[in-house]
Amino acid sequence: MITLSKIKSYVLSNGSRILKVLQYGPRTAVEVSPFGVDSNPLKDMTAVYSKTAEMGEPVILGYINKNQISKQGETRIYSLGSDGNLAFSVHLKTDGTIEIGGNSDFMVKFNPLDAGLKNQDTQINTELGKIATAITSLGGSYVPTPITTNIDQSKLSNVKTS
Numbered sequence: 001m002i003t004l005s006k007i008k009s010y011v012l013s014n015g016s017r018i019l020k021v022l023q024y025g026p027r028t029a030v031e032v033s034p035f036g037v038d039s040n041p042l043k044d045m046t047a048v049y050s051k052t053a054e055m056g057e058p059v060i061l062g063y064i065n066k067n068q069i070s071k072q073g074e075t076r077i078y079s080l081g082s083d084g085n086l087a088f089s090v091h092l093k094t095d096g097t098i099e100i101g102g103n104s105d106f107m108v109k110f111n112p113l114d115a116g117l118k119n120q121d122t123q124i125n126t127e128l129g130k131i132a133t134a135i136t137s138l139g140g141s142y143v144p145t146p147i148t149t150n151i152d153q154s155k156l157s158n159v160k161t162s
Contacts, residue, residue: 002061005029005049007041019060023049029058042080110155117149 005021010031012018017031017040029049033039041047046064067086070076071094078089091099100107128144135142 002048002050004064005047005060007043007045007047007063009043010040019047021047021049021060023058027058029060031060032062039079042082042084109161110151114151117151121147121149 003023005023005027008020008022008026010017010019018028019031019041021027021029023029027049029047041063048061048063049058050061051058067078067080070091073094074092076089076091079087081087088101089099090101093099124147125144128147132142132144
């Protein structure tokens with residue numbers, strides 16, 4: 001039989017999350033989740049509790065989501081603060097975009113930005129050379145220092161895009 005329970009607390013034991021729930025009195029159950037997903041519910045969330053064929057081995061199958069905003073075909077992963085409010089989200093949208101932590105700003109591709117800045121440096125250095133030639137032809141002296149822009153420290157090597 002599958003029923004709803006309230007999460008009260010948890011214990012990590014041998015790599016498994018054992019949840020303490022209120023299910024017609026206090027109970028414990030092992031949490032079941034998709035491979036590669038490790039999340040921890042907040043106290044008083046409503047869990048889907050189920051007995052199994054193994055006596056004394058109930059499981060938590062999932063949780064009632066009160067924060068659903070995804071449209072058909074979308075996926076959103078999010079975390080909540082201890083107060084239950086949204087802390088952070090990653091939203092895969094049906095228009096082919098991904099929102100990481102919101103949608104009020106843009107991310108940039110490192111390689112095209114780096115190439116554009118190096119091209120701009122070349123153009124500025126060319127103009128500085130012309131200025132130096134003009135000043136010298138008028139009897140003055142000006143030796144430009146080449147401009148170089150290095151944004152290598154801003155590169156996130158563990159975040160990739162195409």
